[in-house]
Amino acid sequence: MAFVLLLWLHLLLLLLLVIVFVPHLPPCEAQQSYVNNLQLNCDQNPNTTLGFVCNGASTSCTSYLTFRSTPIYNNPVNIAYLLNADASQIAAANNISDIDTLPTDTLLIVPLNCSCSGPNNNRYYQHNASYTLNLQGETYFTVSNDTYQALTTYQSMEAQNSYNLCRLVPGLRLNVPLRCACPTPNQTAADYRYLLTYLIRQGNSVDSIAGDFSGAGADVQGILDANELTPDQIIYFFTPLLVPLTTPPTRLNINTRPSPPPPASPPLILTTPSAQTGGGSDSRKWVFIGVGIGAAVVVLFASRFAIWFFFLRRHKAPFPPKQLADESGGVTTARPLPNWSVSSESIRGALETLALYKFEELEKATESFSESNRINGSSVYRGSFKGDNAVVKIMKGDVTREIGVLRQINHSHILRFSGFCLHQGITYLVYEYAEKGSLTDWLRPPNSIIMVQHNKRNLNDEQRLDWKQRVQIVYDVGDALNYLHNFTNPPYIHKNLKSSNILLTISGYVNEYASSGVSWIIDTFSDSVMSVCLTKTEIIAGSVDGTVRTFDIRIGRELSDDLGQPVNCISLSNDGNCVLASCLDSTLRLLDRSAGELLQEYKGHTCKVTSVSYHPKDECMVTASVDGTIKVWKT
Numbered sequence: 001m002a003f004v005l006l007l008w009l010h011l012l013l014l015l016l017l018v019i020v021f022v023p024h025l026p027p028c029e030a031q032q033s034y035v036n037n038l039q040l041n042c043d044q045n046p047n048t049t050l051g052f053v054c055n056g057a058s059t060s061c062t063s064y065l066t067f068r069s070t071p072i073y074n075n076p077v078n079i080a081y082l083l084n085a086d087a088s089q090i091a092a093a094n095n096i097s098d099i100d101t102l103p104t105d106t107l108l109i110v111p112l113n114c115s116c117s118g119p120n121n122n123r124y125y126q127h128n129a130s131y132t133l134n135l136q137g138e139t140y141f142t143v144s145n146d147t148y149q150a151l152t153t154y155q156s157m158e159a160q161n162s163y164n165l166c167r168l169v170p171g172l173r174l175n176v177p178l179r180c181a182c183p184t185p186n187q188t189a190a191d192y193r194y195l196l197t198y199l200i201r202q203g204n205s206v207d208s209i210a211g212d213f214s215g216a217g218a219d220v221q222g223i224l225d226a227n228e229l230t231p232d233q234i235i236y237f238f239t240p241l242l243v244p245l246t247t248p249p250t251r252l253n254i255n256t257r258p259s260p261p262p263p264a265s266p267p268l269i270l271t272t273p274s275a276q277t278g279g280g281s282d283s284r285k286w287v288f289i290g291v292g293i294g295a296a297v298v299v300l301f302a303s304r305f306a307i308w309f310f311f312l313r314r315h316k317a318p319f320p321p322k323q324l325a326d327e328s329g330g331v332t333t334a335r336p337l338p339n340w341s342v343s344s345e346s347i348r349g350a351l352e353t354l355a356l357y358k359f360e361e362l363e364k365a366t367e368s369f370s371e372s373n374r375i376n377g378s379s380v381y382r383g384s385f386k387g388d389n390a391v392v393k394i395m396k397g398d399v400t401r402e403i404g405v406l407r408q409i410n411h412s413h414i415l416r417f418s419g420f421c422l423h424q425g426i427t428y429l430v431y432e433y434a435e436k437g438s439l440t441d442w443l444r445p446p447n448s449i450i451m452v453q454h455n456k457r458n459l460n461d462e463q464r465l466d467w468k469q470r471v472q473i474v475y476d477v478g479d480a481l482n483y484l485h486n487f488t489n490p491p492y493i494h495k496n497l498k499s500s501n502i503l504l505t506i507s508g509y510v511n512e513y514a515s516s517g518v519s520w521i522i523d524t525f526s527d528s529v530m531s532v533c534l535t536k537t538e539i540i541a542g543s544v545d546g547t548v549r550t551f552d553i554r555i556g557r558e559l560s561d562d563l564g565q566p567v568n569c570i571s572l573s574n575d576g577n578c579v580l581a582s583c584l585d586s587t588l589r590l591l592d593r594s595a596g597e598l599l600q601e602y603k604g605h606t607c608k609v610t611s612v613s614y615h616p617k618d619e620c621m622v623t624a625s626v627d628g629t630i631k632v633w634k635t
Contacts, residue, residue: 217246355419
C-alpha cells in the first residue's frame with residue numbers, strides 16, 4: 001500500500017513539473033532566436049546578431065521585409081537601389097506606381113530573394129545589398145542602424161567586409177547582408193509560406209504586430225514560435241522580428257496605421273505586454289525590469305561606443321585582418337552634410353536629382369510614341385516637354401547599371417541624361433535633343449537629297465559639312481572619349497562608336513557624343529579606382545582593394561596582381577613591360593607585366609606617394625609624396 005502511495009506521489013510530482021515547465025520550453029524546431037538587443041554590443045558577436053541561421057526547408061525563397069520611407073529613400077526606385085530589390089515589385093506590393101513620392105515614415109513592404117550564405121558550418125539566410133560610403137565618419141554601426149534601419153547589424157557587416165572600422169573612408173563599397181529567412185518544415189506544415197522581417201516600432205507588441213498582418217495570415221503564436229519567444233518575454237524597439245505569413249503581404253491585406261505618438265517620457269526601449277489579461281503585478285514587474293535593464297544597456301553601450309570610436313581603438317575580433325584605407329588616400333570625398341540620414345550622394349541616393357517621369361508625360365510628349373516622332377525606325381522618339389525638345393529611348397531588361405553610369409557623366413560633348421521612367425517592366429530614358437541630327441545624316445554623297453526624319457527637313461548641298469566643321473567634330477569626339485577613358489571612375493569604354501552615335505547641335509555644328517552608347521563598364525573592381533594608365537590596346541588600373549588589373553580592350557581579357565595594399569598611383573615603363581605602383585604604406589613596387597612577378601620593392605618615402613614616372617630612357621624613376629619630397633630611383 002505504501003509503495004502504491006509513493007508511486008502515485010511521484011506521478012503527481014511529474015505531472016506538476018510538466019504543467020509548470022512545458023509551457024515555458026522553446027518550441028521544437030523554432031525558426032530563429034530573437035536578437036534581443038544584442039546588436040548594441042559591438043565588442044561581441046553572438047550568433048543571433050550575425051543573421052538568421054539556415055534551418056529552413058529550402059536554401060532559397062521569396063521573403064519580405066519592411067522599410068520606412070525617408071527624405072532620400074522616398075520612392076520605390078530609390079528604395080530598390082538601396083536594398084538591391086525590384087522597384088516594380090515594391091510598387092505592386094504597396095499598390096503605388098514605381099515613381100510615386102511617399103511621405104516620410106511610410107511603411108513599405110519589400111519583396112526580395114533570400115538565400116543561404118557562408119561556410120557549411122556557419123550559414124545564414126540573407127539578401128545581399130551594397131552601399132558606398134559618402135561621408136567621413138560613417139561606420140558599420142551608423143550604416144546598419146541608420147541607413148538600413150536595423151535590417152542588418154554592426155556585427156554582420158563587420159564579419160562580411162574586410163575593412164578595419166577605424167579606416168572606413170568615403171568611396172569604399174560595403175557589403176550589406178539584410179536579415180531574412182525561409183520557413184522551416186514545421187512552419188510549412190502549419191501552412192506558413194512566407195517570412196517577413198518586421199522592424200519593431202514604438203508602441204508595438206506581439207499582439208499588435210499580429211493584428212496588423214492578420215490579413216496575410218499572421219497570428220500571435222506563430223510570431224512567438226518563429227522567434228523563440230515566450231508570451232511574457234520583452235521585445236525591444238528598433239529590432240527585427242520574424243512574422244510568419246500564409247499569403248504574400250500587400251498594402252491591401254495589412255494594416256498600415258500610422259505609428260502612435262511617443263509618450264510624455266519616452267523609454268529608450270519598447271516592452272511587449274504579456275498575453276495575460278489580468279494586468280497583475282507580474283506583468284508590470286516585467287515591464288519595469290525590461291525598461292530599467294534596457295535603458296542601462298543602451299546608455300552603457302552608447303558611452304562605450306563613443307569612447308571607443310573617439311580614441312580609434314583597434315577592434316580585435318576573430319575575423320581575418322582588415323585591409324586599411326587612408327583617409328586622405330585619394331578617394332573622392334563627399335560634401336559634408338549635417339546628418340548622414342539625409343546625406344547619401346551615391347548612385348542610389350543621388351537618383352532624386354534626376355527627373356522621374358510618369359508614363360503619361362512621355363505619351364503626351366511623344367504623341368503616344370507616334371511614327372512621326374520615331375527617329376530613323378529606331379526605339380528612340382522625339383518629344384516635347386513643356387516646350388523643350390528631348391528624345392526618349394525605350395529599353396528592355398535591367399538598365400540599373402546604365403542609369404548609374406549616365407547619372408555620373410557630365411561633359412559638354414556628351415549628350416545629357418535628364419531622367420527616366422519605369423513602366424510595366426520597360427525603362428524609358430530621356431536625353432537632351434540634338435537639333436542637327438546624327439553625323440550619319442550629313443555624310444551622304446553630295447548630290448543626294450537627305451531627309452532627316454526627326455527634323456522633317458531637306459538638306460541641300462549648301463548644308464554639307466565643310467572641312468573646318470569636320471575637324472571640329474573629330475576633335476570633340478576625341479575630347480569626349482578622353483573624358484570617358486581618363487576622367488570617370490570607373491573608366492567607361494564605348495564599344496559602339498559610329499557616326500549614328502555622334503549627334504550635332506545647333507550652335508556651330510558642335511557635336512554631342514551619344515552617351516547612350518556607353519556599353520562596356522569595367523566593373524570588376526571591388527573598390528574605387530585610384531589611378532589609370534592607357535596603352536594602345538590595354539587599360540591598367542590600380543584600386544583601393546590593392547589590385548592592379550590589366551584589361552585587354554581587343555579581346556576583353558583581364559589579368560590582375562594583388563599587392564595587398566591600396567594602390568595610390570601607377571605608371572608604365574616606356575617599353576610597356578613593367579608597371580610601377582605606389583601603395584598606401586609608402587612603398588614602391590615594380591612588377592613584370594608579362595609574368596606578374598614582383599621585380600623590386602623600394603622604400604624611402606615616409607608619406608603617401610602621389611606621383612610616379614619613368615625617365616624617358618628608363619634609367620631611373622622619379623616619385624613625389626604629399627610632404628613635398630621628390631626622390632630619384634635607379635632601376
